[in-house]
Structure formats: structure tokens, C-alpha cells
Amino acid sequence: MTKLTCDVAIIGAGTAGLAAERSARRNGANTLLIDEGFGGTTCASVGCMPSKLLIAAGNAMHAVKHASVFGVEASGKVDGVAVMARVRQERDAFVAGVETSIDKLPEEVKIEARAKFAGTTILSLSDGRKIHAKSVVIATGSSPAIPEMFDAVRDRVLTNESIFELADLPGSIGVIGAGALGLELAQAMARLGVETVVFDTGETIGGLKDPHVAEAYHAILSREMPILLGVELRVEPDGDGVKLAWSGSASGEQRFDYLLVATGRPPRIKGIGLETTGLALDDHGMPDYDPETMQCGSAPIFIAGDADHDRAVLHEASAEGMIAGRNAASYPEVTPGKRTVPFAITFTHPNVAVIGKIAKDDDADSVIGTASYDDQGRAKVEACNAGLVRFYADRRDGRLTGATMAGPAVEHSAHLIAWAIQSGWTATEVLDLPFYHPTFEEGMKGALRSICSEVHAPTPPDRDDGFIPGT
Ligand SMILES: Cc1cc2nc3c(=O)[nH]c(=O)nc-3n(C[C@H](O)[C@H](O)[C@H](O)COP(=O)(O)OP(=O)(O)OC[C@H]3O[C@@H](n4cnc5c(N)ncnc54)[C@H](O)[C@@H]3O)c2cc1C
Numbered sequence: 001m002t003k004l005t006c007d008v009a010i011i012g013a014g015t016a017g018l019a020a021e022r023s024a025r026r027n028g029a030n031t032l033l034i035d036e037g038f039g040g041t042t043c044a045s046v047g048c049m050p051s052k053l054l055i056a057a058g059n060a061m062h063a064v065k066h067a068s069v070f071g072v073e074a075s076g077k078v079d080g081v082a083v084m085a086r087v088r089q090e091r092d093a094f095v096a097g098v099e100t101s102i103d104k105l106p107e108e109v110k111i112e113a114r115a116k117f118a119g120t121t122i123l124s125l126s127d128g129r130k131i132h133a134k135s136v137v138i139a140t141g142s143s144p145a146i147p148e149m150f151d152a153v154r155d156r157v158l159t160n161e162s163i164f165e166l167a168d169l170p171g172s173i174g175v176i177g178a179g180a181l182g183l184e185l186a187q188a189m190a191r192l193g194v195e196t197v198v199f200d201t202g203e204t205i206g207g208l209k210d211p212h213v214a215e216a217y218h219a220i221l222s223r224e225m226p227i228l229l230g231v232e233l234r235v236e237p238d239g240d241g242v243k244l245a246w247s248g249s250a251s252g253e254q255r256f257d258y259l260l261v262a263t264g265r266p267p268r269i270k271g272i273g274l275e276t277t278g279l280a281l282d283d284h285g286m287p288d289y290d291p292e293t294m295q296c297g298s299a300p301i302f303i304a305g306d307a308d309h310d311r312a313v314l315h316e317a318s319a320e321g322m323i324a325g326r327n328a329a330s331y332p333e334v335t336p337g338k339r340t341v342p343f344a345i346t347f348t349h350p351n352v353a354v355i356g357k358i359a360k361d362d363d364a365d366s367v368i369g370t371a372s373y374d375d376q377g378r379a380k381v382e383a384c385n386a387g388l389v390r391f392y393a394d395r396r397d398g399r400l401t402g403a404t405m406a407g408p409a410v411e412h413s414a415h416l417i418a419w420a421i422q423s424g425w426t427a428t429e430v431l432d433l434p435f436y437h438p439t440f441e442e443g444m445k446g447a448l449r450s451i452c453s454e455v456h457a458p459t460p461p462d463r464d465d466g467f468i469p470g471t
């Protein structure tokens with residue numbers, strides 16, 4: 001049996017694993033990067049990029065359908081085969097970009113195999129070889145969870161791993177799960193003319209903790225497709241489709257061509273032999289780890305990306321990979337990495353952003369500033385005047401601590417707020433910065449001003465509070 005040795009072995013060549021490998025090598029380690037397929041990252045192949053491509057197609061059709069609002073007569077027809085072909089063509093180009101960067105890695109670093117722990121720092125590979133490393137980074141990502149109740153209709157169940165392979169758009173789709181994944185793809189499908197209904201057993205849309213923004217967001221998105229929260233489902237085959245019956249907050253039944261199951265993506269840690277590592281594991285088989293060093297317990301084992309089941313978005317996978325790789329290389333010397341403020345965007349329309357710490361209405365230490373986009377100048381110009389933002393701030397001085405935002409172009413304005421929160425700025429300081437007119441960003445001023453007023457902080461002396469954008 002061949003025995004390989006290295007300083008740092010990385011399991012998984014996704015965004016987190018590739019970053020970890022680069023980081024470990026940059027810090028002087030010799031590395032081995034193991035992946036069962038080297039198929040490009042989840043982000044490029046079945047995640048961020050193909051989903052945004054489908055959303056872009058949906059938005060194009062939406063613009064056509066709504067052109068008459070502006071006095072423009074437009075008619076359009078969706079060519080489902082062409083839509084899916086473009087999604088795959090552009091997606092494949094993104095995947096090819098990842099593959100090119102993997103190709104540039106030294107040949108001896110890459111190992112195509114499935115890896116499993118056979119001890120704290122010993123990996124057993126599916127090709128029969130063994131790796132003895134000084135430290136290991138787990139970057140195995142996550143995979144779709146398909147509840148057992150869908151077993152009976154498995155051939156009509158899609159996940160993010162199969163939906164982009166459809167040759168044509170379906171006539172109808174039931175989307176199970178109103179998280180970011182389900183909502184983004186459901187709205188894209190609905191905009192492309194697919195009859196779409198979203199179902200969730202939970203009461204909350206998009207996992208939002210702020211009930212006011214959640215309610216506004218639910219109402220806005222429901223104009224385009226039914227989104228049924230708090231429902232229990234029953235499912236059975238129906239010819240070449242699926243019959244879904246629901247009860248709870250609403251009841252009914254409907255036949256769909258397909259179901260998109262978007263009920264979460266748990267970490268891919270089952271079956272990787274963590275029980276052989278000596279790490280303490282919780283009921284879900286997860287090791288405890290430090291989110292600043294990415295170290296699991298005090299072992300020479302580090303974890304990064306979706307595998308750690310925290311902040312499962314791309315920029316965090318990349319940052320965690322960098323920290324994990326650096327510390328794996330320097331083990332036993334391990335130092336905290338710089339984490340950024342938690343920040344997630346859902347690319348529906350309206351966009352949703354969740355940043356930092358979400359305060360409850362009765363949180364005595366916080367104040368909350370609210371602004372609606374229903375009457376906002378630029379949003380009215382663009383006929384997308386709907387949305388609500390809520391900013392949370394420290395009651396003592398108005399320092400911004402978090403935000404939940406649902407509104408037009410929030411993917412952009414949320415970056416400014418995330419940067420302000422991370423920089424420790426107060427509402428007064430943000431208001432003192434330039435706001436161009438007429439922009440969506442001006443819509444945030446009302447929320448910032450109400451924070452100033454609540455904490456008795458001055459609004460900037462040379463900025464006019466009375467000016468109402470759009471008037
Ligand atoms: C539909 C969808 C849309 C998304 N949209 C966005 C978005 O718009 N913005 C955003 O920030 N995030 C988005 N995300 C989340 C983002 O894609 C993930 O957070 C990110 O890709 C996780 O990267 P990773 O490196 O942890 O995992 P992955 O990229 O999945 O990499 C894991 C790798 O590990 C390998 N592997 C697993 N087990 C083993 C083993 N035992 N042995 C060897 N190899 C193994 C796999 O083959 C895989 O290559 C989206 C996700 C989905 C599903």
C-alpha cells in the first residue's frame with residue numbers, strides 16, 4: 001500500500017479547499033489536495049453562478065412583461081430550451097475558469113480520490129493509498145438534504161445539483177423550502193412563465209429573524225407566486241408528475257411536473273471517519289471548532305467552508321479556507337484570523353440582505369431605525385417602489401450593529417452598510433457621508449435619522465434633514 005506524506009492535507013477542492021491549499025503553501029507547507037472529482041466548485045457548477053444565470057433570464061422576461069408601466073409596448077416569448085442552454089454554456093465557462101486554476105497547481109499536489117480519516121492525521125483514500133499528514137483541513141462542502149417523504153417521487157425531484165441540467169423549462173414546479181435557494185430559483189422560474197408555488201413547513205421566509213421585514217418581503221414576493229408558509233405536505237406520484245397536498249396555514253392540492261427540494265444543505269461530513277480522529281462530536285456528528293482559528297478542538301485538524309455549517313456563503317468559505325490553511329501550516333502555533341461582519345444576500349427581487357446582529361423589538365440595548373421603499377424617489381422612477389429596511393444600533397451612541405434589508409438594489413446599498421458596521425460607524429457618521437440624488441441609497445437615510453433621534457445623537461449639522469428625495 002502506497003504511503004504519501006505531507007505537511008497539510010486538504011480534503012475537498014471547492015472554494016474553501018482551494019483557498020486553504022494556497023494559504024498553506026504560501027505559508028511554507030507542502031500540501032496534498034484531495035477531491036473525488038475536481039469538478040469545479042459548487043459555486044461555479046451548481047450554486048451561485050448557474051442560479052444567478054437563471055435569475056438573469058427571469059429578470060429579462062420580467063422587464064418585458066412590465067415595460068408597459070413605462071409606456072413601452074413590448075412582447076416577449078420565453079424559449080425554455082435557449083434559456084437552459086445559455087445557463088449551461090455560461091456556467092461551463094465559469095467551471096472551466098476554476099479548472100484552469102486547478103490545472104495550474106503542481107501535479108504532485110492533486111489527488112483524485114475520496115478521502116476518509118483513519119486516525120487524527122491519517123487519511124485513507126478510495127484508491128487504496130494512505131496519507132500521513134502533519135495537519136488536515138476538512139473542506140468537504142455541503143449537499144442537498146432530501147427528506148424521506150420524497151422517496152416515492154424521486155424521479156420528479158430536482159435539487160440544485162440537477163435543476164440546471166433540464167433541457168427545457170418545466171410547465172410547473174413546486175418548490176419545497178423558502179430559504180435563499182428555493183426563493184431565488186422559484187422567482188426565476190415564475191418570471192420565466194413556469195407555474196410556481198413555494199411551500200415551507202416553517203413560519204419564516206428566507207430564514208429572516210426580523211418579523212417586520214419578513215412580512216413585507218413575503219407580501220412583495222407573493223405578488224409573483226404563492227408562497228405558503230407553515231404548511232405540512234403530502235406527496236404522491238401522479239403519472240409523469242407529482243401530486244402535492246398541503247394543510248396547516250392553508251390547504252389544497254395541485255399537480256406539478258417537478259418538485260425542487262430546497263430544504264437545506266447539511267455539511268458533507270457523514271462517512272468521512274471523524275469518529276477515528278479523537279475529536280468530540282455532537283449529535284449531528286459535527287466537531288466543535290473555533291470560528292477565529294478554524295481549529296477543531298486542540299487537534300491538528302481544521303475545518304472551512306460549508307463543511308462547518310456556519311455562514312454557508314462563498315466569501316466566508318474563501319476566508320475560512322485562508323485561515324484554516326495558514327493555521328494548518330503553522331500548527332501547533334495557531335492564531336486567530338480576521339473575520340468580517342456576517343453578511344448574506346438573497347438575489348430575489350427585491351434583494352434581501354442580512355448583516356451583523358439582528359436586534360429584537362424589545363431589546364433594551366438597541367434602537368431600530370426603519371425606512372420603507374414604498375414611496376422612495378428613485379424606486380418610484382424605476383417602478384420598483386416596495387421594500388423595508390431595518391437598521392439596528394447601540395442605544396448608547398447609535399453605532400450600527402446590524403441590518404435586515406429587503407428592497408430594490410439592496411445588494412449594493414447593503415455593502416455600504418456592512419462596511420459601516422464593520423468600521424464601527426454611528427448613524428450620524430454615515431449620514432455625514434455623501435448621498436447622490438436620486439439613488440436607492442437615499443432610501444436608507446430615514447432609518448439612519450430615526451436612529452439619531454432615538455439615541456439623541458445629532459444629525460450632521462451641515463446636512464439638510466428636511467430635504468425629501470424625489471420631491
Ligand atoms: C444554488 C446555490 C446558490 C448559491 N448562491 C450563492 C450566492 O449567490 N452567493 C454566495 O455567497 N453563496 C452562494 N451559495 C453558497 C456557496 O455556493 C457555498 O457556500 C460555497 O460554494 C461552499 O464552498 P465549499 O468549498 O465549502 O464547498 P464545495 O465547493 O462544495 O467544495 C467541496 C468539495 O469537497 C469535495 N469532497 C467532499 N467530500 C469529499 C471526500 N470525502 N473526499 C474528497 N473530496 C470530497 C467535493 O467533491 C467538492 O469538490 C449558493 C449555493 C447554492 C447551492
Ligand SMILES: NC(=O)c1ccc[n+]([C@@H]2O[C@H](COP(=O)([O-])OP(=O)(O)OC[C@H]3O[C@@H](n4cnc5c(N)ncnc54)[C@H](O)[C@@H]3O)[C@@H](O)[C@H]2O)c1
Nearest residue numbers: 177178179180181182200201202262263264265312345346
Ligand atoms: N444568495 C445566496 O447566498 C444563496 C443562494 C442560494 C443558496 N445559498 C446557500 O445554500 C444553502 C442551502 O440553501 P437552502 O435555502 O436550501 O437552505 P435553508 O436552510 O436556508 O432553507 C431551507 C428551508 O427549507 C425549509 N424546510 C426544511 N424542511 C422542509 C420540509 N420537509 N418541507 C418544507 N420546507 C422545509 C426550512 O424551514 C427552510 O426555510 C444555504 O446555506 C445558503 O446559504 C445561498
